[in-house]
Amino acid sequence: MPVWTGLLLFVATVAAMEGVAYVAHRWIMHGPGWFLHKSHHRPRTGFWELNDLYFVIFAAPSITLLVGATIGWGAWAGWVGAGIAAYGAIYLGFHDVIVHRRLAHRYLPKSAYMKRIIQAHRLHHAVETKEGTVSFGFLVAPKPEALKAELARRGRAGVRAPAALRELQG
Secondary structure (H helix, E strand, O other), rough: OHHHHHHHHHHHHHHHHHHHHHHHHHHHHOOOHHHHHHHOOOOOOOOHHHHHHHHHHHHHHHHHHHHHOOOOOOOOHHHHHHHHHHHHHHHHHHHHHHOOOOOOOOOOOOHHHHHHHHHHHHHHHOOOOOOOOOOOOOOOOOOOHHHHHHHOOOOOOOOOOHHHHHHHHH
């Protein structure tokens, strides 16, 4: 396989992974996989949460394809496996480091794109329940105004109470 074809396959895989992530997040993590994912919609009590197992689960196809490429499945498997791994690295950087600040940093978003992605994800996390959440993609997100309007349309069902109110109730 020519390198340019492999690179094209790699880039296409990275792009396609946003769709895979949306589907997995919307219909698996907020569906039958909620038993793991709900830990991600609650305040974290340590560095790890049950939701982190999804990182291992989603790495399995990438690892399988990368190994497959070395045992004769073809170069395509390596390029696709690398594309999945690249999306995972991008997701880890944006989601866990920038948005959830699981590693200390001083990054402040300046671009409209980064502000939109972060705000959309925070609006997703405003809802603590399995149902009623908005914005399931990560690198592509609706405008925050549209997400706020959708939450309002739903009567703010499942939306987390402000921290001060939670302390009073606690």
